Amino acid sequence: MRNFMLAICLVLLNTLPVEACDVSLFSLVAGNSPNKAFASTLTGLVTCVKAVGNNSQNKETLPGHLQQVMVKWIEFSNTYLQNPPEWAKKDPEWKTKFDGLTDLIGSIRKNLISAEPDYNKSHSEIQKFSRQLTRLYDNLPMDSRSRLRLDIPMQFDYIWDAWNARNQQLLIETTAKISSSTQQLSEQLDDAARKLIGDIVHRSGELHKMAAKGDVFAGKSFEFMLNMTENDFARFNDAQKEGKPATEK
DSSP: OHHHHHHHHHHHHHHOOOTTSOTTHHHHHHTTSTTHHHHHHHHHHHHHHHHHHHTTTOTTTHHHHHHHHHHHHHHHHHHHSSSOOGGGTTOTTHHHHHHHHHHHHHHHHHHHTSSSOOHHHHHHHHHHHHHHGGGGGTTOOOOHHHHHHHHHHHHHHHHHHHHHTTOHHHHHHHHHHHHHHHHHHHHTSOHHHHHHHHHHHHHHHHHHHHHTSTTTTSSSHHHHHHHHHHHHHHHHHHHHHTTOSOOOO
16 A cells, blocks of 8 residues: 555656746735836746646647747846846846856756656756746845745755755755744734645645654655645745735735
């Protein structure tokens, strides 16, 4: 039975859509602020990247989605690399962040158009690209709730890096941070929203417990739980943006 369940988890792990490309995140953070245009452009870009992920194994539709991402990224880069928003003009790493994102886009495209694409690699890089976009907001003044909402995707990214490097100490440290951050975010939401994020808080705590186990790298349980938690966070933000019963204070 245990082997059967593991097989089911592996199948699910390899067929999960790129839910973690958080389409709603930037819109939620910007709200009605002067940064809404910048956020709207980012949201459109993430939507295109998510489409690439969900069509990565479809040879007929993939080229069109890849082309759209390249066009969107070039437009975004041309607009904001040399003329960043006012709050980003003093960011010393602004260009470095763009260079890193450009490299990721290039790697995703090169892999997917190759004769033998590595779909696990493309899935990982597409998610990383989406998370790394949040770093463009590093210098934007914002309230603690918005900062937590933006920090969590990068904390997922650090956990994935630790997992892929098989670095248990770093895995313990990074899961401790996300467990704390999701709990803090929960405390700043109203009752309805707090119920929606409850499973994410619980799973984040479970990830931290799992990270400390001696056999954490022996199977796929941690990886599966991490995927589920990250996907649930994206769905939580979607629900918040759509104005479902979980409205923030």
